Amino acid sequence: MAEKFAIVTGASTGIGYHLAMCAAKAGYDLLIVADEPAIHTAASKLAAEGARVQPVEADLATLEGVDTLLAAADGRRIDVLCANAGNSKGGGFLDQSLEDWRRSIDTNVTGTVYILQRVLSAMVRQGEGRVLVTGSIVGFIPGPFNAIYNATKAFIDNFTEALRNELKEEKGVTLTTLMPGPTETEFFARADMLDTNVGQSKKDDPAEVARKGWNAMMAGEGHITTGLKNKLQVAGSGVVPQSVLAEAHRKIAEPGSADR
Secondary structure: OOOOEEEEEOOOOHHHHHHHHHHHHOOOEEEEEEOOOHHHHHHHHHHOOOOOEEEEEOOOOOHHHHHHHHHHOOOOOOOEEEEOOOOOOOOOHHHOOHHHHHHHHHHHHHHHHHHHHHHHHHHHHHOOEEEEEEOOHHHHOOOOOOHHHHHHHHHHHHHHHHHHHHOOOOOOEEEEEEEOOOEOOOHHHHOOOOOOHHHHOOOEOHHHHHHHHHHHHHOOOOEEEOOHHHHHHHHHHOOOOHHHHHHHHHHHHOOOHHHO
């Protein structure tokens, strides 16, 4: 076994897959998870880099899914956790089913908080470990027509900032929040947002976003916002009225906005 071991969630595609690729190239053994069979295809690609990769198909919207993932680690010391799994459903909130909006909350918030508590507790006991959590710049922006997702990312951005402060005396343990903007992944198709302005817009490269996030984590940075435009949006969110931010988000996320 390699001496270094990393867990990456939401690793079948997009930013998660590329975070796992960063780990593979850095010589980590990998435990990767997603709620779809594509995780096995991702594992085969990562293994081509010479890494030992164990794929797990589990639903991280449930506590049982997180337990299944951690059981697959078989008690092994976890050096790195990239908590990247996320879920969204675009469109008007009142049009969404209970199942859809609850799945987003359970994946983005409950499942993420649970795995963080379990893994960070172990890292504190061992006196060392690095964690990267994927938040988003939309956590600073009220999100009409993606209201639940933006709110869950606001939770993650806020929660990780507080948790980082709680851990500041644990010198060997670091917690980094990755806050990307729109990124070229399957996210918009899965969220039924391909007919929106943001769904059709030019987006950031997921490999580049993952690389910057990985490097920030390895450097022990508290958070990283990728891309100058995204950094300006975060800075502006502190001074622009929330109602103005919400109206701007409506223009890019409202169903059918790409055709207007």
